Amino acid sequence: MDTPQRDWTTTYISAELLRGALDVEHTEHGVLPHRLPARARAQCDDPQLAMVEAQPSGVRLVFRTRATAVELDTLPTKRVYVGAPPRPDGVYDLLVDGRPAGQGSVPGGNALTIDMAKGTAEVVRGEIGTLRFDGLPGESKVVEIWLPHDEATELVALRTDAPIEPAPDSGRPVWLHHGSSISHGSFAATPTTTWPALAASLGGVELINLGLGGSALLDPFTARALRDTPADLISVKIGINLVNTDVMRLRAFTPAVHGFLDTVREGHPTTPLLVVSPILCPIHENTPGPSAADFGALADGQLRFKAMGDPAEVAEGKLTLSVIRDELARIVERRQPEDPNLHYLDGRELYGEDDFAELPLPDDLHPDAATHRSMGKRFAGLAFATEGAFGTMS
Incomplete structure (x- = not known):
């Protein structure tokens, strides 16, 4: 005042x-x-x-x-x-x-x-x-x-x-990123220490973060927002929300990913575009969604989540993180001959089994502040490295 x-x-x-x-x-x-x-x-x-x-x-x-x-x-x-x-x-x-x-x-x-x-x-x-x-x-x-x-x-x-x-334009490349609550920030301590913000700082780029908690659902309007936003680098992290909301089956997932990428490419035909699959989340690796709050834990004052699906339902087309990773890798491989600027990153390179043993997900779904810092450093080291998806632009 x-x-x-x-x-x-x-x-x-x-x-x-x-x-x-x-x-x-x-x-x-x-x-x-x-x-x-x-x-x-x-x-x-x-x-x-x-x-x-x-x-x-x-x-x-x-x-x-x-x-x-x-x-x-x-x-x-x-x-x-x-x-x-x-x-x-x-x-x-x-x-x-x-x-x-x-x-x-x-x-x-x-x-x-x-x-x-x-x-x-x-x-x-x-x-x-x-x-x-x-x-x-x-x-x-x-x-x-x-x-x-x-x-x-x-x-x-x-x-x-x-x-x-x-302030004048920084002159740095603009990185446009879309993902789930993990990209949004989940349990990050501060706005500059979400993993995308840290990665942007280390990569020397300007961040536009379209991480949308619970809402990375391959929505066409989100794809159009990515299409219409000026950017030098683009990444889309796809998977966990599709499992924990249980909104589609494998039959719908594959063309939905293709359609999402097609829409982005309408506005950015040659921009480096990185598809990132989910980080490790043990409750949904081989068990479909939906996710639900664990009310037993909530009664003890803890906010935790659990998987409500049945692994047997995978045969009927239900999605798990393992299914999504395999399908995303296949989709990118199929598109790459006509789209050499399209790249793939397995999310477990950002947070995998060894990381889970050291820094488990506090609510069984979202990484903590220390994991955000680790993920930001790893993404920067992978994507912005000379041979990385964004190496020639950062």
């Missing part, structure tokens, strides 16, 4: 100050970044998709200024799971000229209470809060404020003690 010692400048938060968002909605309080365009959102009424695409994973405010203090008023929406331990407040990461320079959180805000046993969700409206960073160097610099990756965030007001202007 204002102090008498400073002469504050309030700057309208426009789309040109935001990176990583595909759309900006004007709300009662300010602006809400979206990671899917309005046309895509209008084609699906799924509450899960609506929740996660508005959580700004990879979205950041970026500007140039001589300001030594920055204040940001926001209205966050925080999730509360009935019976589960409280979730921590979302974290904002501050970068100055690309280097970490601070962190903060905004208390309060709206509360989205989710009762997994009853299948209900209710929003209780809350108050706007203020994030403040002080003691910044007084010379001209590029400031980035990465918004919480797992907390919908309405941006209400931006104040600085010196004028700001949009």
Whole structure:
């Protein structure tokens, strides 16, 4: 909040100050970044998709200024799971000229209470809060404020003690990535330490993260969003959500993948395109979905998941992670003669059996913060290496 010692400048938060968002909605309080365009959102009424695409994973405010203090008023929406331990407040990461320079959180805000046993969700409206960073160097610099990756965030007001202007284009290649909650950020500690954000930093690229928790379902509107978004590098991580939602069988999966890739290629015919299969997830390696909350664990205050399918159903076309990996590798191999810029990465190279023994999935479905760091480093080492899928562009 204002102090008498400073002469504050309030700057309208426009789309040109935001990176990583595909759309900006004007709300009662300010602006809400979206990671899917309005046309895509209008084609699906799924509450899960609506929740996660508005959580700004990879979205950041970026500007140039001589300001030594920055204040940001926001209205966050925080999730509360009935019976589960409280979730921590979302974290904002501050970068100055690309280097970490601070962190903060905004208390309060709206509360989205989710009762997994009853299948209900209710929003209780809350108050706007203020994030403040002080003691910044007084010379001209590029400031980035990465918004919480797992907390919908309405941006209400931006104040600085010196004028700001949009930062110039970095000149780095743009990496457009799509995946599930693991790509979205799951249990990552901060927005700059999700595995895609870490990989982007190590690879020297600008990230647009379309990791959509529970919603990487080969939806045509998502493929069109990828098609229509300018990018120098593209990756799609396919599999886990198709198993844990149990939305299709192998007969539908194969042409759906081809169709998804065809749509992306309509807008990016020669862009390096990397197909990534699922990381290891023992409950679904050979057991189909759907996944469901383990209510026995929930009664003990733990949020865990279990596989509800029957391995015998694989013969009838049900999907498991093993089936999906084999089919994705086959699809990419078949397409490569006509698409030499298409590549494949087995997700178990990012997190496999040895990793599970050392760092098991805390809820049996999602990796923890340490695993995000490991996955980011490995992806960068594989994809951005000289011989990697993205090696010639990074």
